[in-house]
Amino acid sequence: MAKNKFDFDAVSKWAEINIDKFSRPASYTKFNSGQSNPTYLIETSQKKYVLRKKPDGKLLKSAHAVDREYRVQLALETSEVPVPRMAAFCSDLSILGTEFYIMEHIEGTCFENPCLNIVEKDHRYSIFEEMSTILAKIHKVDLLKVGLSDFGPGGNYFSRQITRWTKQYLSSETDKIEKMDQLIKWLEENIPEDDERRCLVHGDFRLDNLLFNPIENKCVAVLDWELSTIGHPFADLASVLMQWSMPTGLEGRGLQGVNRKQHGLMEDQEFVDSYCKIMGLDGIHKFEFYMAFAFFRMAAILQGVKKRGLEGNASNPAKAIKLGNLVKLFAEKGIAILEK
Missing domain, CATH: 3.90.1200.10 (Aminoglycoside phosphotransferase (APH), C-terminal lobe)
Known part of the structure; x- marks a missing residue:
């Protein structure tokens, strides 16, 4: 992961109001994986979260639908499909320039290589x-x-x-x-x-x-x-x-x-x-x-x-x-x- 170069203070202020028990200060670290919606790890003194946002710039119509991502995962919280717990969605473009949502961070292993060489x-x-x-x-x-x-x-x-x-x-x-x-x-x-x-x-x-x-x-x-x-x-x-x-x-x-x-x-x-x-x-x-x-x-x-x-x-x-x-x-x- 690479350190994010932007000031996310506005996001932290917004999250403190809209997410229960979210506390500042918070650090933001950008995940290098993924090529669609920029994704960041948020770390506070109490908890870890993940932020997903639309990319900046001109986008193809219907692409990068973070609102749909948020909706479907929120709906699946009551199903047998395992998903992270959604924390909040932001449609106010003045906060980060694009729509974004925040979800709870889940600890787990991501197998990038299907050969599974790291597994017995x-x-x-x-x-x-x-x-x-x-x-x-x-x-x-x-x-x-x-x-x-x-x-x-x-x-x-x-x-x-x-x-x-x-x-x-x-x-x-x-x-x-x-x-x-x-x-x-x-x-x-x-x-x-x-x-x-x-x-x-x-x-x-x-x-x-x-x-x-x-x-x-x-x-x-x-x-x-x-x-x-x-x-x-x-x-x-x-x-x-x-x-x-x-x-x-x-x-x-x-x-x-x-x-x-x-x-x-x-x-x-x-x-x-x-x-x-x-x-x-x-x-x-x-x-x-x-x-x-x-x-x-x-x-x-x-x-x-x-x-x-x-x-x-x-x-x-x-x-x-x-x-x-x-x-x-x-x-x-x-x-x-x-x-x-």
Whole structure:
């Protein structure tokens, strides 16, 4: 983490009024991870908190929805999905220049590398099992009961998402990528009929957005709900496998080329089977569409990250530009799925 260079005294004054038992002085330290919403650790003499804010500068419409992040996590506090406790939301732009929210800090382990090299081999499989369990818990949330029945529009989720992310991609396009154009065209022409599956989807479900209790290998918090909405469960499931298909290391954060059995890790099909068993499904038909969609969507997201990096509005501009250079790889992998 890097020390923040801004004066957050106004935030501390606001928090002291709006958060019970918040006390000054408070120190602010910026997390280096994450490329969307700048995130800070707040430390007071009594407690630790986390602040998430919109980035500065001109933003794409509907992006960086910290208000939705706050709402969904607040709603899930009464569910089986583990989330941090929300403390307060601020829509007053005079405080920090953007909307932001503050939540309680949760101690836990974040596994940035899905190879799980820092975990004993015998415990790795159970971490992936827990991951599939948590994903199923998200998809089983009673939307009406937690007050999220209006958290997303109805209709065909994939039609809506392809339209949205194509528009976002084109508005942030910096280079012409032929494979991306091909992928968009194929997806538009092969949208499956609406099967009326409706559930809460996380939108960016992957291992490094989960915090674990290091002793029991149980998830203690699901983070980064910016892209959550009401949608189709298979979109989240495909995004997990998409991530694992990427190169290993902190840039790809994938499992490409890894002998998973030798390393005590779940195979893709084992993860799908584990999820389907919890959800009461016999299997998934034409999963290649969902995988191609996952690659397309991530390519569009990373293109936006790259554009913000070039404009200096990303949380870490240099890293954002580097990540943005993976857009072509995601597009190529999406096309490769269709050619199998």
